[in-house]
Amino acid sequence: MLTILYLDDDLAAIDKPAGLLVHPTGLDAHETRNAMALLRDQLGGRVWPLHRLDKGTSGVLLFARNEAAASRWRAPFEAGTVYKQYLALVRGWPPEAGEIYYPLARDPELPSAGQPRLAAVTRWRRLATFEWDFSVDGRHPTSRYALVAVEPVTGRRHQIRRHFKHIAHPLVGDATHGKGAHNRAVAAWLGLDRLWLHAQRLALPAATPGAAALCIEAPPGPEWARLSQRR
Numbered sequence: 752m753l754t755i756l757y758l759d760d761d762l763a764a765i766d767k768p769a770g771l772l773v774h775p776t777g778l779d780a781h782e783t784r785n786a787m788a789l790l791r792d793q794l795g796g797r798v799w800p801l802h803r804l805d806k807g808t809s810g811v812l813l814f815a816r817n818e819a820a821a822s823r824w825r826a827p828f829e830a831g832t833v834y835k836q837y838l839a840l841v842r843g844w845p846p847e848a849g850e851i852y853y854p855l856a857r858d859p860e861l862p863s864a865g866q867p868r869l870a871a872v873t874r875w876r877r878l879a880t881f882e883w884d885f886s887v888d889g890r891h892p893t894s895r896y897a898l899v900a901v902e903p904v905t906g907r908r909h910q911i912r913r914h915f916k917h918i919a920h921p922l923v924g925d926a927t928h929g930k931g932a933h934n935r936a937v938a939a940w941l942g943l944d945r946l947w948l949h950a951q952r953l954a955l956p957a958a959t960p961g962a963a964a965l966c967i968e969a970p971p972g973p974e975w976a977r978l979s980q981r982r
Contacts, residue, residue, distance in 0.1 A: 810950025
């Protein structure tokens, strides 16, 4: 059973577990389980995903429960007026806060050369730093990582993962844009192999003038507490 964070006649939000697809995809054709089908069966009716999370990402995932709601609520996602905040574990210690302005190719699955570049902006705040007692690089006896709060201003595919790779602080557990040696070392240190990215908060603009905005939160799972415990 999926954990439902919000439910009304038009919308349903779940706390997506890491490792679960949003919907069927040819890129992962052997995987038969997906959040859309599970929620459909759980609610007893069709649902429409309003945005995407990568398979490895956990956290808030929003669906429409009818076609009219799907049409109405896709617009603010496409316009970039939906606020999103993520938690991420990155390699190294980035500055306390910053913004990444770096255009991205439309399709991260294809070579960037020849593709148009789309404007992309990501903000972050550093929440905590960790220095763990294992070595990945022979020049250093310990390894450093940081917990960051991330706000993608734009919504390009794999934006957070690609942007943090660009500033040389890749996400831990990212098999595509990260560093395999760090991914393996942290998985052994924490006893868990996952993409360390969690969609913590999503806020929709007010549906009508004078109405309140809808804010949905998914607390990080217990595995995130391991980061502080292993200081």
